[in-house]
Amino acid sequence: MRRWVRYDAPIMVCVEIDDDTEHTEINKVVLCIDPDDxxxxxxxxxxFLVYDERMEPMHGDTDPATNHAIHIAEDRTGWPDADSLDWEEGPDPLRFPDLYGPAEPEDDQDEDDDLEPLDLHEHKAAH
Incomplete structure (x- = not known):
């Protein structure tokens, strides 16, 4: 069973504004990744926002695993170091749930192959 516990991380955008020319420019975007932030x-x-593997919202009052996931996620002593391979950068899992899911077993058959296997025993019995 898998639960995703959502966190909010601040993003700061620095906008340079020239009062004389009304010229504006974004010159820096900072994603604040310090655990304290x-x-x-x-x-x-x-x-708390918690989701299952399909990114369906889960609630602690109806799902005990949700409360457990919140407790485990909130204890930051169990978080891996940000430099480790266990941290990823990418699109929001809420929008792309399959992107971070466990690998699906590969299907041996080609999706376009809709041929049925030939049963030689059945073919001989028909003659």
Missing amino acids: IQLARDHRGQ
């Missing part, structure tokens, strides 16, 4: 995300009711 990252907080558990909550919905409008204050409930």
